[in-house]
Amino acid sequence: MRLFGLTLTTLAATAVAFTALADGHTKALEGAVQARKASMSTIGxxxxxxxxxxxxxxxxxxxxxxxxxxxxxxxxxxxxxVFWIEGSEQGAIEGSRAKPEIWSDAAGFEESAMALETAAAAMVTAAGTDLESLRAAMGPVGKSCGDCHKAYRGPRN
Amino acid sequence: MRLFGLTLTTLAATAVAFTALADGHTKALEGAVQARKASMSTIGxxxxxxxxxxxxxxxxxxxxxxxxxxxxxxxxxxxxxVFWIEGSEQGAIEGSRAKPEIWSDAAGFEESAMALETAAAAMVTAAGTDLESLRAAMGPVGKSCGDCHKAYRGPRN
Known part of the structure; x- marks a missing residue:
């Protein structure tokens, strides 16, 4: 009985530790989703x-x-x-609209994200030049947003 | 009467234009507050x-x-x-916790913001070195957050 009692205690302790770990991981994924939303707000x-x-x-x-x-x-x-942590896709974590393709097509997603980086870098020079330059640089910025959302963002929750 | 009518129309049009301008300005200030929140979330x-x-x-x-x-x-x-636009202080724009001192003591606020910039730049090197370096670099990061909030952030809304 004592052994049985100890075993149960050990099992219970293991279960608690596992739950804590799982809770911690879920919290990390929820944090990443919130951080992505903040990043999108900043970009927007x-x-x-x-x-x-x-x-x-x-x-x-x-x-x-x-x-x-x-x-x-x-x-x-x-x-x-630190943003696009696997397991934080839409359906797995509340509020997420990330399609699984972000991870299954990681190269494509990286290319899509790089399109915004490139367009934004070009905008830094264009924005201070004149209104015409700014207007011309808006196209690639808007296109990169739209392309990425179309391919890698799920429907509204 | 016609002149009077025209005058009223002109006045009304002016009022509409002024309201639109005021609405636009309020929207801009509200947008800045939301952008600051997103920025704080990212930093947090x-x-x-x-x-x-x-x-x-x-x-x-x-x-x-x-x-x-x-x-x-x-x-x-x-x-x-583009974040700290005058007129977006606590009480003026919903959700804002910005103290008026951000603008009345602009040099102090800038110094406070620069403290985080400096601490974060030091963290970039420290974080990848080892855990002890990361720990040592946390102090100035935390201090800059606390100092700035104490001086320039109002109470919860």
């Missing part, structure tokens, strides 16, 4: 500032446009290994 | 990853620590002119 905000100038909804201001482009480029070029 | 997420390793809650991993530090540094060094 700065793209929105540039887009408003491109569309004539806001006056063109070289300093603000450059700042927005710099921040867009900084957000786009963040290291992705 | 990466600081959290580093802090978990420092406290032994997560295993030390040089690659993940470096990625987190790089992203923290990128977020900390974003151009602040």
């Amino acid at each position: 905000y700065h793209t929105g500032l540039l887009g408003a100038m491109a569309k004539g909804e806001a006056p063109y201001d070289a300093a603000i446009a450059t700042a927005a482009a710099e921040n867009l480029a900084a957000a786009a070029s963040m290291n992705r290994i | 997420y990466h600081t959290g990853l580093l802090g978990a390793m420092a406290k032994g809650e997560a295993p030390y991993d040089a690659a993940i620590a470096t990625a987190a530090a790089e992203n923290l540094a990128a977020a900390a060094s974003m151009n602040r002119i």
Whole structure:
């Protein structure tokens, strides 16, 4: 009985440790999803500032446009290994809209993410030049957003 | 009457235009507040990853620590002119916790923000070196967060 009791205690302790580990892992994945949302908000905000100038909804201001482009480029070029953690796809973690293709087609996803990095880097120079340059640089930025969302973002939750 | 009618129309049109402008400006300020929250989330997420390793809650991993530090540094060094727009202080814009001192003591705020930039830049090197270096670099990161919040962040809304 004592042995049985000990075994049960050990089993229970193991189960608790495993649950804690699983909880910790789920928390890590939930954190990554929230961090991705924050990253997308940052990208969206700065793209929105540039887009408003491109569309004539806001006056063109070289300093603000450059700042927005710099921040867009900084957000786009963040290291992705801490954001796109396997197991955080849509359906697995609440709020996630990540398609499994992000991991099953990792090379394609990387290429898609690099398209924004490249477009944002070009925008840094263009944004401070003049409104025409900013407008021309908006195309690749918008295209990279749309292409990536089409291929790797699931429907609204 | 016709003149009076025209005048009223003109006044009404002016009022509409002014409201649209005011609405646009409020939207811009609301957008800035949301962008700041996203930025703080990004800073918090990466600081959290580093802090978990420092406290032994997560295993030390040089690659993940470096990625987190790089992203923290990128977020900390974003151009602040598009985030901290005057008029977006607590009480003026919903959700804002920005104290008016951010603008009335702009030099102090800049110094405070630079403290995080400096601490995050040091973390980029430290994080990939070893756990002891990472731990040592956490102090200035945490201090810069706390100092800035104490001086420039208002109470919970």
